Amino acid sequence: MTHPPHTLLINPTITSRTSARFPLALLHLAAALDRSGSSRIIDGNVDRDFVNDTLHALEQDRFDAVGIGVMGGPQVAPAIAVSQAIRARFPALPIIWGGYFPTLHTDATLAAPYVDYAVRAQGEDTLSELVATLSGHAGPALEQIAGLSWKNAGTVVHNPARRIVRNDPAGLLPYDKLGDPRRYLARTYLGQRTVAHQAAIGCRYHCTFCGVAAMFGGATFLPAAARLERELGYLKHELGADSVQYFDHNFFDREADMVPLLEVMARFELPWWCFARADALLKLSECSWELVRKSRLRMAYIGAESPSDQMLHDIRKGTRPDQTLAVVEQCRRYGVIPELSFMVAPPENTEEETERTFEFIRELKRINPQTEIVIYVYTPLPEHSRHEKDRSKRPGAPLLDLDGEPVVFPTTPDEWTQPHWVNYACHVDAPWLTDKLRHRINDFVTVLRCRYPTVQDLRAPPWAKRNLSAMAGWRYRFRKYDRPWELNLANRLVRLRMPQVSGL
Structure with missing residues (x-):
């Protein structure tokens, strides 16, 4: 037996x-x-x-x-x-x-x-x-x-692929297997005891750079409202969580399906953070926004990616730059901080698109100064990594390095541990990025994050953030990003938090 x-x-x-x-x-x-x-x-x-x-x-x-x-x-x-x-x-x-x-x-x-x-x-x-x-x-x-x-x-x-399904556990997740689950609660911008949770899985979109699209191929499944209520009840009343960071791949799906979940969350009133899309937020009705307000959404991480309509089309993002502009204004009206991510240095028109993105970020900051900005280097997935339904759909131009040679991706896990490939996987560097542009991006990020320190930073004292903001003011105003030596020196003492590295 x-x-x-x-x-x-x-x-x-x-x-x-x-x-x-x-x-x-x-x-x-x-x-x-x-x-x-x-x-x-x-x-x-x-x-x-x-x-x-x-x-x-x-x-x-x-x-x-x-x-x-x-x-x-x-x-x-x-x-x-x-x-x-x-x-x-x-x-x-x-x-x-x-x-x-x-x-x-x-x-x-x-x-x-x-x-x-x-x-x-x-x-x-x-x-x-x-x-x-x-x-x-x-x-x-x-x-x-x-x-x-x-x-x-x-x-x-x-073997053939397995169809993605909603796989809700019959009861609570087995948190007891982690020892004391309370050690996973953390002090964040949201609260003193922030907990991580994932309600929905997958995303119905097919962005060519996204690992979620490669994993799920456009499938998405929301949980039953009863399951969300059961989990939140345990997290709040048993563990003592006072806020939630939702790791859903795309929290706001179709509004009709979201309303039962938002009603549950509104009853618990746990401040929360999530991933979202600009177009989905713009489509929410006033009634749904009232539920969002009652549920205490504090910040939404939105993939803006680019100010270029052509690039957004090529990467199959499905959103437009005007929607990004509109959503930061909408978030301002409803008291939600938009945290926008951008991808700079694409393989084509690398410098021009990067500078265009910098200017677009400045426009967003004029509309809503509270907008948080996260900047990554655009590193598309290899063709073999895309979901089998998406391979060869809207393929980009061949990826070339600085010598004009085709980019050859690693063929073993050990090769993927080399620093330049770790940086590629983390959207920090790319084979077509020149030293000049790499420094330009880093300098812009330094000036921007000093001028507008993130509200997620609980470590740096307020006076230090105010002083750094003042120091960076003239550089930001006159676009003098190059070699911000004084800000780099001050950062060694203050060590501002970088959301793209540590997040909440």
Whole structure:
């Protein structure tokens, strides 16, 4: 008689302990696995010695497989470290990678000798079936598990994709697997005990640069209002949360579907932050905005991306620059701070589009000075990383480096840990970016964030932010961004928070 499958789930370190939030993906996986087996979670964001603790857990208990969630960027290196340690100590134990990185770079993932299986896109059902098979517990044959990629006699096999579904747990997420869940509550701009939560998954849009589009291919699912009420009740009344950071990929979907959720949130009155789209916010009725007000939305992160209609069309964003201008005015009227992200330095018309974006940001600041600005370098997904439904749709020009040679993306996880590729994954740098433009972007960001320090910064004292704003005033007014040495010097003392690095 076979035993119920037992799985170790690992979240490799990706942030500081003080910035750690619930590993929501692993909590959802654990809820699915526990329906027919059991699981344990090790979170490297709070457990700083997670590699050794993983080995200790494997020595003390029997596991049928190890599942490792990998976002990409800075999380790849610790994912490799723990995988190599497991493979060296327990060579027969199956190692499974899931999450954004193995979904976007499946072949690169399975090129590594320390990864046996890659779960693509939504993982609850795929991982549950795989672990059941590996444990001999009435699972399907490997080739029948949708959403799985694996190695067969040295050849990588990609099973058909799995359809995205709404996978609401029957009860609460298994927060108790994290030890004391209260250690994940943090002091933020929103409150003294901000908690992370994800209500909906997916996004119905197909932006060519977005990992969510690559993961979900336009699918999106909102939770039942009863489930949201159950989770918020636990987070507020049991854990003591006083505010919520929603990690929904796109919080405001169709208004009719949102109203029941907003009604629940209005009853709890927990100040909140979310991702949103300009067009969705502009379509909300006065009645829905009243619910938004009652629910105490404080800040909405909106992907503005570019002031160029052509670029927004090419990347399949689906919004327009005039909507960005309108939404910051709308947010001002309703007391919501818009946090806008922009992508500068595209491969084509690189310098012109960057300067145009700088001027557009200034216009937004004139309309609503409270508008928060986050600037990234535009780094599109490789064609192979896009969702299979979107590949070859509206392809861009070939990506070329500064020497005019085609950009060649890494073919192994180890190559993705090289600093320039980590920067690419984090939208910090690109192969076509000149040193001159790189400095120009950094200088503009320095002047802008000193002139308008973010309200999310709770560390820098108000007097320091006022002084920095005054120091940066003349540079911002006269567009003298180059070499702001005095601001860089002052920043060494004040160390203003950068939302694109640390966020809430």
